[in-house]
Amino acid sequence: MELTLEKVLENIDPGDQEAERLCRKRWDSIAKPLHSLGWMEDAVARIAAAQHTAQVRTEKKILVPLCADNGVVEEGVTQTGQEVTAIVAENFLDEKSCAAIMCRETGADIFPIDIGMAVDTPRVEKRKVAYGTKNFAKEPAMTREEAVRTIETGIHLVEELKEQGYCLIATGEMGIGNTTTSSAVAASLLGVPAEEMTGRGAGLSAQGLRRKIQVISEAVGRWDLTRKDPLTVLSCVGGFDIAGMAGIYLGGAYFHLPVLIDGFISSVAALLAVRLCPRARDYMLATHVSKEPAARRILRELDLEPAIDGGLCLGEGSGAVAAFPLIEMANVIYREMSTFDQISVEAYQPL
Numbered sequence: 178m179e180l181t182l183e184k185v186l187e188n189i190d191p192g193d194q195e196a197e198r199l200c201r202k203r204w205d206s207i208a209k210p211l212h213s214l215g216w217m218e219d220a221v222a223r224i225a226a227a228q229h230t231a232q233v234r235t236e237k238k239i240l241v242p243l244c245a246d247n248g249v250v251e252e253g254v255t256q257t258g259q260e261v262t263a264i265v266a267e268n269f270l271d272e273k274s275c276a277a278i279m280c281r282e283t284g285a286d287i288f289p290i291d292i293g294m295a296v297d298t299p300r301v302e303k304r305k306v307a308y309g310t311k312n313f314a315k316e317p318a319m320t321r322e323e324a325v326r327t328i329e330t331g332i333h334l335v336e337e338l339k340e341q342g343y344c345l346i347a348t349g350e351m352g353i354g355n356t357t358t359s360s361a362v363a364a365s366l367l368g369v370p371a372e373e374m375t376g377r378g379a380g381l382s383a384q385g386l387r388r389k390i391q392v393i394s395e396a397v398g399r400w401d402l403t404r405k406d407p408l409t410v411l412s413c414v415g416g417f418d419i420a421g422m423a424g425i426y427l428g429g430a431y432f433h434l435p436v437l438i439d440g441f442i443s444s445v446a447a448l449l450a451v452r453l454c455p456r457a458r459d460y461m462l463a464t465h466v467s468k469e470p471a472a473r474r475i476l477r478e479l480d481l482e483p484a485i486d487g488g489l490c491l492g493e494g495s496g497a498v499a500a501f502p503l504i505e506m507a508n509v510i511y512r513e514m515s516t517f518d519q520i521s522v523e524a525y526q527p528l
Contacts, residue, residue, distance in 0.1 A: 180329070180332060180333065180336065181329065182325050182328050182329050182332070182424075182427075185332055185427050185428070185431045185454075186427070186453060186454050188431060189427065189430045189431050189454050189456045189457060190229075190430075190433075190456070191456050191459055192223070192226030192227055192229075192456075192459030192460065193225070193226050193227075193228075193229040193230070194226065196225040196226055196228070196229055196230050196231045197222050197223070197225050197226035199225070199231035200221060200222045200225035200226075200231045200233065200511070201218075201222050203231065203511065204218050204221070204222070204511065205524075205525075206516040206517060206518070206524065207510070207511070207514045207515070207516055207517075208514065208515050208516060208517050208519070208520050208522060209514070210525055211525045211527060214507060214510070216482060216483075216484045216503070217484075217503055217504070217506070217507035217510075218507065218511075219482070220462055220484070220500075220503070220504050220507060221233055221504070221507050221508055221511050223435065223459075223462055224345070224435045224462070224504070224508075226459055227429070227430075227433060227434070227435035227459060227460040228344070228433055228434075228435065229433050233508050233511065233512075234344040235344050235345055235504055235505050235508045236344060236505075237286075237342055237343050237344050237345075238283075238284075238285045238286070238343065238344060238345040238346075238347070238501055239285060239286040239287065239288055239338060239343050239345070239346055239347065240276060240280050240285055240286070240287045240288070240346075240347040240348075240349050240494045240497065240498055241287075241288050241289075241290060241334060241338075241346060241347070241348065241349065241425065241494075242266075242269055242276060242287070242288075242289045242290070242349035242350055242351050242493055242494050243289075243290050243292045243331070243348075243349070243350050243351075243352075243417070243418040243421040243422055243425075244262055244263075244265075244266040244289055244290060244291050244292065244293075244294050244301065244350070244351045244352060244418065245262070245291075245292050245293030245294060245309065245310070245350075245351075245352045245355070245416055245417035245418040245421070246259045246262050246293060246294050246295035246308075246309035246310070246352055246353065246354070247259075247309065247310050247318070247352055247353065247354035247355055247357065247358050247416050248309055248310045248311045248312035248313070248318065248354075249310075249312050249313050249314055249318070249354050249357050249358065249392065250353055250354040250357075251312045251314070252312065252314045252388065252392045253385065253388055254354060254357045254378075254381070254385065254388060254389040254392055255353050255354050255357070255378065255379065255381070255385075256378075256379055256380050256381060256385070257353055257379065258353065259295050259309070259353050259354075261353050262294055262295070262351055262352050262353050263294055263295075263296050263298050265351045265493070266289055266291065266294060266298055266301045266351055267298050267299070267300060267301060269287055269289040269301070269351075269493075270287075270289065270300050270301065274493060275491055275493060275495050276349055276491075276493035276494045276495045276498055279495055279498040279499065280498055283498055283499075283501045283502055284501075285347070285498060285501055286343075288302065288338075289301050289302065289351070290302050290303075290304050290334065290421070291303045291304065291305050292304050292305060292306060292327060292330060292331075292417045292418060292420075292421045293305055293306050293307055293308070293309055293310065293327070293352075293416070293417030293418070293421075294308070294309065294352075295308050295309040296308070304330050304334070304421075306319075306323050306326055306327045306330065306417055307319065307323060307417070309417075310358075310415075310416055310417060313358075313361070313392075313396050313413060313414045314392050314395065314396060317400075317412050317413045317414075318358070318412065318413060318414055318415055318416065319411075319412050319415070319417070319420075320412060321408060321409070321412045323412070323417075324408055324411045324412045324415065324420055325408070327417050327420035327421050327424065328420050328421070328423050328424035328427065329424060330421055330424060331420070331421040331422060331423065331424020331425040331426075331427070331428055332424045332425075332427055332428035332431065333424075333428070334421075334424070334425060334428065335424075335425055335428025335429055335431070335432050335434060335436075336428060336432060338434070339432045339434055343434065344434070344435075345434075345435055345436075345437065345501070345504070346425060346429060346434055346435070346436045346437065347436075347437040347439065347464075347494050347497035347498055347501070348422045348425055348426070348436060348437065348438060348439050348443040348446065348447075348494060348497060349439055349443070349492070349493045349494020349495070349497065349498075350418040350419075350422065350439075350442050350443065350492060350493070350494070351418070351492070351493055352416060352417075352418045353379075354416075355416050355418055355419070355442050355492075356375075356376065356378035356379070356441065356442065356469065357375075357378070357389055357392065357393065358414060358415055358416040358419060359416075359419060359441055359442045359445040359471075360374045360375040360376075360389075360393055360471060361393045361396055361397060361402075361414035361415075362410055362411065362414055362415050362419060362445050362448075362449060363445050363448065363471050363474075363475060364393060364394075364397055364402075364403075365397050365402035365403055365405070365410040365413075365414065366407065366410060366448055366449065366452060367448075367474070367475075367478065368403040369471075369474070370394070371390050371393040371394040371397060372390050372394075373470065373471070373474075374393075374470065374471040374474075375389055375390050375393060375470065375471070376441075376468075376469040376470045376471070376490075378469075393414070396413065396414050397414070400413045400414075402414065407449055407452040407453050408453075410449075411423075411449060415449075418442070418446075419442065419445060419446045419449065420446075420449075421446075422442075422443055422446035422447075422450075423446045423447075423449045423450040423453070424450075425446075426446065426447055426450035426451075426457050426460070426461060427450050427453065427454060427457055429457075429460045429461075430450075430454065430456060430457040430459065430460040433460070434460070435460055435461075435462060436460055436461055436462070437461075437462050437464050437497040437500060437501075438461055438462065438463050438464060438481070438497065439464060439465070439492070439493075439494045439495070439496050439497040440465060440466075440467035440469070440472065440489060440490060440491075440492060440495075440496050441467040441469035441471060441472045441475070441490070442492060443494070443497070444463070444467075444472060444475045444476060444479065445471075445475060447461055447475075447479060448475055448478060448479060451479060458479060458480075458481075461479070461481060462481070462500075462504075463476055463479070463481035463482060463483040463484075464483060464484055464485060464496050464497045464499065464500035465483045465484060465485035465486065465487065465489050465496035465497075465499065465500065466483045466485070466486050467489060467490045467496070468488045468489070468490045469490055484500050484503055485499060485500065
């Protein structure tokens, strides 16, 4: 049977609370002060709930950067042109991008996807829905059918990765103009003025930032998006990368695969996925908080704590990949460290 968005939304289970309970019980038995590894302990427990087993697996991991172009760049909301999207997409395959180098150093695979670039490139895997979105300053970015199809593309990617034995998926993106689309989606979903959700992206001038805020504000008002459903918001002002990542989060929930949120753009896609299915949140891990203005607010809305607060805003999935070693170290401690009973020491008690 074809795996549709409707079917997935209807059949996502909550995270396994019993697996999480057993995981936390194991953490509390380990010979160290209670909860002293903080986020690392919580991450393993969330992965246990997502994988529906206290025998957590983290050894096979992958970054999936979704590459897409955004028609709104016509409005002067970026410092660079769309040609950069295709260049960086190919660089993922040559270990010339930041995230690709980080994947190499952390033992993670990388699988860049052309989900909507304005041009075709020689080697990047094509799951293209269209050759970039429309300019949402003039018309909706995509049709509702394109939005659904792009989300389903993300779901199908998770299905493939599950069959290949991956334990963890990190979300990433590449697309000039996608902080504009993300700010527009976030402002709409949260009902917050655009100026509170919009930053300089990859380095706008003050004048460029004002133009970016104006474009977003006018689009949100034109379609009254603070009152619309998530798919309408996505269709009007979103990007194919955001839609595809939302599909990865939903697919992760459906197939019981934990998904790591990267930064601002990835977290907007996570918020979109949670608005479509609140249970999907049980399968997400926040890795870092971007220095984009809206980043902390979105993570608060998702009620997720990040591991890293280091002023990162590079994108590509770089922050998520940086968290891979923390998760793997935590899982080794979780599996291998002695318990209080094993070393004949009285256990710490919660106070």
